[in-house]
Amino acid sequence: MNKLLLAALISSAIAVPAFAADYTIMAPAAPGGGWDQTARSMQEALQAEGISGNVQVTNVPGAGGTIGLAQFVNQFNANPNALIVGGYVMVGAVLTNASPVSLANVTPIARLTGESDVIVVPAASELKTVDDLIAKLKADPGSVSWAGGSAGGVDHIAAGLFAKTVGVDPTTVNYIAFSGGGEALAAVLGGQVTVGISGLGEFDAQIKSGDLRALATTGSARLEGSEIPTLGEAGVDLVVENWRMVAAAPGITDEQKTAIGADIEKLVSSATWKQTLATKGWQDMYLGGTDFDAQLAADTEATSAILKEIGLVQ
Amino acid sequence: MDTFGLLANGLVAALQWQNLLYALLGVTLGTAVGVLPGIGPALTVALLLPVTYRLDPTGSLIMFAGIYYGGMYGGSTTSILLNTPGESASIVTALEGNKMARKGRGGPALATAAIGSFVAGLIATIALAFLAPWVVKVALSFGPADYFALMVLAFITVSAAFGDSPLRGVTALFIGLGLGVIGIDLQTGQARLVFGIPDLLDGIEVTTLAVALFAIGETLSIASSRTQMKEEVLAVKGSVWMTLEDWKRSWGPWLRGTLIGFPIGAMPAGGAEIGTFFSYAAERRLAKHPEEFGHGAIEGVAGPEAANNASAAGTLVPLLTLGLPTSATAAIMLAGFQQFGLQPGPLLFANNAPLVWSLIASLLVANFMLLVLNLPLIGLWVKLLTVPRPWLYAGILTFATLGTLGANGAMSGRLGPIPFSFELLILLAFGILGYGLRRFGYPIAPVVIGLILGPLAEQQLRRALAISQGDPMVLVHTPIAITLYIVAAAAVLIPLYFRLRGKGAVLSQMASDED
Numbered sequence: 001m002n003k004l005l006l007a008a009l010i011s012s013a014i015a016v017p018a019f020a021a022d023y024t025i026m027a028p029a030a031p032g033g034g035w036d037q038t039a040r041s042m043q044e045a046l047q048a049e050g051i052s053g054n055v056q057v058t059n060v061p062g063a064g065g066t067i068g069l070a071q072f073v074n075q076f077n078a079n080p081n082a083l084i085v086g087g088y089v090m091v092g093a094v095l096t097n098a099s100p101v102s103l104a105n106v107t108p109i110a111r112l113t114g115e116s117d118v119i120v121v122p123a124a125s126e127l128k129t130v131d132d133l134i135a136k137l138k139a140d141p142g143s144v145s146w147a148g149g150s151a152g153g154v155d156h157i158a159a160g161l162f163a164k165t166v167g168v169d170p171t172t173v174n175y176i177a178f179s180g181g182g183e184a185l186a187a188v189l190g191g192q193v194t195v196g197i198s199g200l201g202e203f204d205a206q207i208k209s210g211d212l213r214a215l216a217t218t219g220s221a222r223l224e225g226s227e228i229p230t231l232g233e234a235g236v237d238l239v240v241e242n243w244r245m246v247a248a249a250p251g252i253t254d255e256q257k258t259a260i261g262a263d264i265e266k267l268v269s270s271a272t273w274k275q276t277l278a279t280k281g282w283q284d285m286y287l288g289g290t291d292f293d294a295q296l297a298a299d300t301e302a303t304s305a306i307l308k309e310i311g312l313v314q
Numbered sequence: 315m316d317t318f319g320l321l322a323n324g325l326v327a328a329l330q331w332q333n334l335l336y337a338l339l340g341v342t343l344g345t346a347v348g349v350l351p352g353i354g355p356a357l358t359v360a361l362l363l364p365v366t367y368r369l370d371p372t373g374s375l376i377m378f379a380g381i382y383y384g385g386m387y388g389g390s391t392t393s394i395l396l397n398t399p400g401e402s403a404s405i406v407t408a409l410e411g412n413k414m415a416r417k418g419r420g421g422p423a424l425a426t427a428a429i430g431s432f433v434a435g436l437i438a439t440i441a442l443a444f445l446a447p448w449v450v451k452v453a454l455s456f457g458p459a460d461y462f463a464l465m466v467l468a469f470i471t472v473s474a475a476f477g478d479s480p481l482r483g484v485t486a487l488f489i490g491l492g493l494g495v496i497g498i499d500l501q502t503g504q505a506r507l508v509f510g511i512p513d514l515l516d517g518i519e520v521t522t523l524a525v526a527l528f529a530i531g532e533t534l535s536i537a538s539s540r541t542q543m544k545e546e547v548l549a550v551k552g553s554v555w556m557t558l559e560d561w562k563r564s565w566g567p568w569l570r571g572t573l574i575g576f577p578i579g580a581m582p583a584g585g586a587e588i589g590t591f592f593s594y595a596a597e598r599r600l601a602k603h604p605e606e607f608g609h610g611a612i613e614g615v616a617g618p619e620a621a622n623n624a625s626a627a628g629t630l631v632p633l634l635t636l637g638l639p640t641s642a643t644a645a646i647m648l649a650g651f652q653q654f655g656l657q658p659g660p661l662l663f664a665n666n667a668p669l670v671w672s673l674i675a676s677l678l679v680a681n682f683m684l685l686v687l688n689l690p691l692i693g694l695w696v697k698l699l700t701v702p703r704p705w706l707y708a709g710i711l712t713f714a715t716l717g718t719l720g721a722n723g724a725m726s727g728r729l730g731p732i733p734f735s736f737e738l739l740i741l742l743a744f745g746i747l748g749y750g751l752r753r754f755g756y757p758i759a760p761v762v763i764g765l766i767l768g769p770l771a772e773q774q775l776r777r778a779l780a781i782s783q784g785d786p787m788v789l790v791h792t793p794i795a796i797t798l799y800i801v802a803a804a805a806v807l808i809p810l811y812f813r814l815r816g817k818g819a820v821l822s823q824m825a826s827d828e829d
Contacts, residue, residue, distance in 0.1 A: 152503030
């Protein structure tokens with residue numbers, strides 16, 4: 001027991017957070033991933049533009065961000081200096097992990113960036129268009145295997161919503177989860193699966209080289225200069241976008257929320273941030289204030305419905 | 315780009331000063347742990363995993379590989395001068411090497427070991443560079459069913475094929491497989507066996523398990539054993555240089571040792587020890603003076619020492635190209651890749667080519683460093699043996715605990731008003747498990763390999779079945795999968811045959827240790 005106490009003392013001394021910062025941004029993921037990069041890009045821009053004097057980034061990885069989210073809610077109640085980065089993946093993870101805290105427990109500030117999914121097939125595939133895919137899916141849903149990211153993530157949700165929209169029972173979707181885009185890519189290239197569905201960035205190089213054929217993107221509009229149609233253009237009324245957001249602590253006052261919102265608005269209109277978006281290839285999907293609150297509520301409801309229909313959430 | 319171009323690019327990267335520094339640090343540490351009995355490269359890399367969490371991935375991996383190579387060099391020193399193998403791959407070296415030292419020929423013994431290691435390391439690393447892209451090409455056509463067959467082969471060979479008790483190996487493997495089930499299931503997103511503890515949602519950290527089993531378990535095991543080793547270090551008398559006769563008798567064994575060690579290291583669950591046994595046996599049969607064997611024959615040092623270094627390079631072939639660890643150290647290096655978000659396998663060569671080739675090139679550099687470290691500076695390493703053991707193990711315990719705290723030890727739990735780190739509790743619990751396994755003669759490596767490969771095997775199996783819509787015949791549908799299952803069956807049956815013929819003793823000796 002003494003050992004335990006000693007260990008606890010030593011480690012709590014190490015883990016004292018720095019409160020001198022104007023903002024502490026939690027990235028609820030390991031260093032290197034999308035949320036971590038978003039948090040660190042925010043840190044860089046906030047400091048470079050003089051919006052905030054001192055910004056610290058902390059990483060709390062695990063379980064689709066729900067571990068970080070729970071810690072954030074517990075630690076930073078009513079703290080106007082604390083921010084957390086999150087995204088669409090978190091909406092699904094909160095539901096599938098039956099997380100005790102959800103995005104309703106924090107104060108959402110704004111949606112920042114986003115990326116649409118793309119549906120691809122190997123170049124040699126018999127599927128040439130979205131209509132071919134729909135026909136095959138309707139004939140035998142199980143014969144279409146979808147390779148994408150982890151179960152309950154945005155790729156899985158998009159596949160389920162696609163089936164539902166074209167009138168196929170989402171529970172029959174034969175979704176194969178891969179832990180990273182690279183693995184899913186290998187499975188599609190190797191002809192192991194029928195279609196691949198993941199962020200455009202994962203398949204971009206192989207689409208350009210001609211090894212993969214892109215059937216459609218799940219975005220609301222075509223990317224600039226892109227030849228890939230959106231699902232809407234292909235006749236499927238569906239938009240799924242994987243967005244990233246920033247939220248503040250629960251229990252802050254309306255004035256504090258407005259002040260943080262103003263800082264974030266300054267951030268997204270800054271030259272440094274625009275430069276970051278360009279170098280990282282992120283789409284600007286800024287949406288703040290009450291518009292974002294409404295959008296978040298709509299997304300959460302749609303996600304919860306489709307996860308129940310796929311059978312991942314009871 | 316062809317292999318030469320890629321390797322040249324890798325060399326340019328490896329010769330950058332910070333990578334040189336990492337390599338030097340790695341080989342120095344590796345030699346040190348190789349020299350010290352009881353501490354092997356697996357334990358050392360495990361200890362360093364949490365510490366390197368925030369460092370540069372390329373540099374850290376270069377350091378790990380340096381430790382692996384260095385351990386193979388350093389082990390011979392202890393074997394020759396102390397008659398106690400510094401690590402398991404040097405057991406055979408002690409047979410002839412220590413006899414040579416007793417006859418006052420310790421210098422040439424050390425020299426043939428070091429130069430043999432260098433020659434073998436050089437040839438085997440180049441072989442790795444040329445073989446790896448070829449294996450990658452084959453591996454790219456692997457589907458989920460083929461990967462599953464590969465994992466089955468790995469499970470069988472690490473647990474059941476070698477070792478005196480297949481039952482114990484399989485038991486250890488299943489502990490690892492069981493631990494691997496904990497956490498969120500990738501295919502359904504559902505949490506399994508987490509008992510409402512959020513820290514378990516992402517599963518058991520391989521790093522924590524490795525540190526616990528290797529470092530904490532070993533320390534507890536040493537502390538609890540009553541027998542104190544009586545050690546007598548033989549001084550290096552006479553010239554360290556080899557005579558012309560020594561050279562003539564050494565070069566053949568060096569080359570043969572390399573030829574034997576490399577493929578055995580590259581085979582699943584080959585490991586370094588087995589190559590050294592085969593090399594020793596081969597030299598004994600081929601020697602012009604077989605009567606010298608057992609009384610200090612230089613061939614018996616040159617061959618096995620070349621074999622163990624060649625097998626270290628061989629181990630890297632399946633590790634880098636297939637993500638398949640074939641030794642304990644390789645298993646922990648795999649965890650090292652994973653902590654940087656890198657998954658060894660054919661995709662690594664496509665997505666992280668600069669990293670892979672700097673790593674391979676740095677092995678060539680490390681080999682030169684090791685030759686310098688081991689020949690002129692041998693006296694320094696011998697002094698290391700005078701460090702009191704309790705200090706050493708106390709240091710390891712402290713380092714293991716602080717490292718785990720630093721990497722994953724958030725104060726997430728709460729016992730009344732006192733916050734505590736769940737990760738440290740896990741470290742302690744598995745440390746005790748590691749002690750128990752050692753105490754009752756269960757191997758450690760299958761536990762770690764089960765935890766690493768178990769979840770991968772499960773995912774591949776379920777993917778294969780999902781794609782075939784539940785038809786199990788898909789598992790034996792490709793020539794690759796069928797071949798792998800045949801090899802797996804052979805790996806079980808051949809040792810069984812040896813055991814029935816009463817040769818079990820040799821097998822148990824082969825599996826005598828972990829790294």
